[in-house]
Amino acid sequence: MADAAALPGGLLPRARESAVRRMLANRRVVLGGAVLLFFALAAVFAPLIAPHDPVEQDLLLQYAPPFWSDKAEPGYLFGTDNLGRDILSRLIYGAQIALFVAVTAAAAAGLLGTVLGLLAGYLGGWVDAVISRLVEIWMAFPAVLLSIVLVAVMGTGLHSVIIAIAVIDWTRFCRVVRAETMAQKQQDYVASAVTVGLGRMGILWREILPNVLPLLLVLFTLEMGIAVIVEAILSYVNLSLASDFPTWGTMIADGRKYVNQAPWLMILPIVCVIALVLALNALGDGLKDALDPVMRK
Amino acid sequence: MSWSFLLRRLLLAIPTLFGVAVIVFVLLRVVPGDPIAMLIGPGATDADIAELRRLYGLDESIALQFVYYLEDLARGNFGTSISMRQDVMELVLGRLPVTIELCLFAMLVALALGGAMALAGAYWRGRAGEAAVDGAAGFVLAIPDFLWALLFILFVVVFALDGLPISGRIGHDVGFRGATGFLLIESLVRLRFDAFGSVLLHTVLPAFALALPLAAIIARVLKTSIAEAMTQDYILMARVKGFSRARIVCREALRNALVPTVTLTGVQFTFLVGGTVLVEKIFSYPGIGNMAIDAVINRDLPLIQGLVLTFAVLFIATNLLVDMSYALLNPRMRHG
Numbered sequence: 260m261a262d263a264a265a266l267p268g269g270l271l272p273r274a275r276e277s278a279v280r281r282m283l284a285n286r287r288v289v290l291g292g293a294v295l296l297f298f299a300l301a302a303v304f305a306p307l308i309a310p311h312d313p314v315e316q317d318l319l320l321q322y323a324p325p326f327w328s329d330k331a332e333p334g335y336l337f338g339t340d341n342l343g344r345d346i347l348s349r350l351i352y353g354a355q356i357a358l359f360v361a362v363t364a365a366a367a368a369g370l371l372g373t374v375l376g377l378l379a380g381y382l383g384g385w386v387d388a389v390i391s392r393l394v395e396i397w398m399a400f401p402a403v404l405l406s407i408v409l410v411a412v413m414g415t416g417l418h419s420v421i422i423a424i425a426v427i428d429w430t431r432f433c434r435v436v437r438a439e440t441m442a443q444k445q446q447d448y449v450a451s452a453v454t455v456g457l458g459r460m461g462i463l464w465r466e467i468l469p470n471v472l473p474l475l476l477v478l479f480t481l482e483m484g485i486a487v488i489v490e491a492i493l494s495y496v497n498l499s500l501a502s503d504f505p506t507w508g509t510m511i512a513d514g515r516k517y518v519n520q521a522p523w524l525m526i527l528p529i530v531c532v533i534a535l536v537l538a539l540n541a542l543g544d545g546l547k548d549a550l551d552p553v554m555r556k
Numbered sequence: 557m558s559w560s561f562l563l564r565r566l567l568l569a570i571p572t573l574f575g576v577a578v579i580v581f582v583l584l585r586v587v588p589g590d591p592i593a594m595l596i597g598p599g600a601t602d603a604d605i606a607e608l609r610r611l612y613g614l615d616e617s618i619a620l621q622f623v624y625y626l627e628d629l630a631r632g633n634f635g636t637s638i639s640m641r642q643d644v645m646e647l648v649l650g651r652l653p654v655t656i657e658l659c660l661f662a663m664l665v666a667l668a669l670g671g672a673m674a675l676a677g678a679y680w681r682g683r684a685g686e687a688a689v690d691g692a693a694g695f696v697l698a699i700p701d702f703l704w705a706l707l708f709i710l711f712v713v714v715f716a717l718d719g720l721p722i723s724g725r726i727g728h729d730v731g732f733r734g735a736t737g738f739l740l741i742e743s744l745v746r747l748r749f750d751a752f753g754s755v756l757l758h759t760v761l762p763a764f765a766l767a768l769p770l771a772a773i774i775a776r777v778l779k780t781s782i783a784e785a786m787t788q789d790y791i792l793m794a795r796v797k798g799f800s801r802a803r804i805v806c807r808e809a810l811r812n813a814l815v816p817t818v819t820l821t822g823v824q825f826t827f828l829v830g831g832t833v834l835v836e837k838i839f840s841y842p843g844i845g846n847m848a849i850d851a852v853i854n855r856d857l858p859l860i861q862g863l864v865l866t867f868a869v870l871f872i873a874t875n876l877l878v879d880m881s882y883a884l885l886n887p888r889m890r891h892g
Contacts, residue, residue: 404830404833407848407849408852408860410852495834496849498852518722519713525709529703529707532703533703536699
């Protein structure tokens with residue numbers, strides 16, 4: 260009992276092993292994970308692989324087309340933008356920003372939503388009433404508008420983007436975790452933990468939380484995809500990092516401005532956003548299937 | 557549907573609206589940047605600044621500002637836009653028909669597209685056709701409206717589809733000035749087909765970008781409801797009678813599968829309205845969404861306030877309509 264609770268996922272060693280095997284047997288998990296790994300490696304090793312400085316301008320080399328064109332510039336695989344900056348290098352550094360925001364924002368939203376969801380689901384009563392009401396009011400707000408207003412209020416910058424995502428999307432975690440906690444609360448192991456004399460917080464933390472973890476992993480992955488989109492949106496409307504920084508959203512916005520002269524400016528950052536978002540969605544859905552006890556049977 | 561039901565729903569909307577008004581006020585009055593600082597040139601004296609602060613009511617205490625704010629809202633006075641020096645209500649009302657028309661057009665597209673996909677999926681149930689519909693819906697849904705808008709622009713530019721405009725609402729050469737702002741409807745009523753065609757072409761891409769995710773959701777839900785309806789006895793009866801499969805799916809099952817889809821479409825329609833903020837920006841489409849982003853970038857407090865409240869009213873009105881249509885479609889709800 261105690262051993263089981265101490266392991267992540269609340270699973271016994273053998274069960275955990277088979278959970279990993281099930282995940283690896285899922286095509287969507289493998290495919291999504293591979294694409295995510297690709298972007299993660301690009302982000303981590305950005306200084307080593309980027310052929311140029313992502314913010315270095317070369318006004319003699321504006322609008323160099325990508326490699327598939329006859330007029331491509333050697334050394335600039337995907338061409339250059341309106342200020343002669345290397346697109347490939349900007350994409351690589353853009354992955355850094357996208358993934359940083361995705362992980363931190365999803366973690367912040369997850370932390371806030373999980374704590375409130377656990378409390379609401381386990382304590383019930385007025386705590387649940389207050390938290391559930393809050394979730395309802397929150398979800399009535401148009402997310403895009405709210406995020407833009409929030410960032411306008413807090414000032415532009417990555418921290419604002421991350422806070423905005425967490426402040427808006429904690430409800431996604433809260434609702435699901437609350438429902439799952441209420442279901443777990445009915446399980447025998449909680450009753451026996453009560454009998455053994457574990458306090459309420461002890462049960463919540465050591466017994467219920469580990470059993471909610473697989474679900475959190477799924478939600479976290481899906482939230483990362485949302486965060487990537489929100490960051491792209493906010494940097495598109497110039498409310499994220501200063502436009503000099505190579506974020507995918509800024510690159511798309513620049514590309515939109517010069518789309519008639521140089522359509523390739525927009526293609527690659529859009530492809531990156533879509534690839535990463537599809538990969539995270541596939542990974543999340545695949546994990547859901549692999550970890551769901553009902554689907555297992 | 558009884559009048560008391562309608563009245564109760566209307567009354568319930570008031571606290572929601574009040575809550576939104578409070579949140580908007582709290583959010584915007586803690587803005588760290590000084591909106592006055594942006595208004596004035598570098599040569600302004602302290603007296604000028606104080607005068608402007610007084611003019612916009614920013615010199616009062618927060619509590620008093622809130623009271624004035626509520627008083628103004630109740631009178632429909634949204635204040636004066638700081639960046640455009642015009643009455644906020646006038647500005648918003650001037651742009652609102654643009655967004656409403658775009659949203660309604662997008663919803664029609666979504667219904668047609670999603671409905672067709674659902675029917676195709678239900679018709680080819682269990683065959684490759686259904687898998688194709690499911691796959692398409694999943695793919696469409698994974699990409700948000702904002703990226704669809706950008707993909708459409710790329711598509712138009714790369715394939716040189718010059719007939720499809722990617723910015724604005726009506727061609728400069730058309731010379732049609734509507735009296736209402738509902739250009740699509742008005743040009744049709746006034747038989748100005750050149751103007752109608754121009755507005756239609758300008759609206760197609762933003763509307764499709766907004767419509768695609770909704771269409772995918774409609775396709776999924778409607779297909780599931782049809783599949784459920786197909787297991788009912790009356791379908792068996794229709795089969796026994798020898799009706800064609802197409803007729804059974806389109807006429808017998810569809811009619812009974814509509815209620816959940818209508819409810820869902822209404823709820824999802826609010827997301828579509830929210831999506832206009834970015835999609836209008838991307839297509840330089842002159843609605844309130846586009847205006848909202850500019851207002852935020854200019855830190856135009858009165859205008860942001862007015863726009864957020866307008867969006868809130870649109871949302872609440874949509875939900876109200878959904879509840880009402882649900883009550884109309886579902887007899888059991890009529891006396892709830």
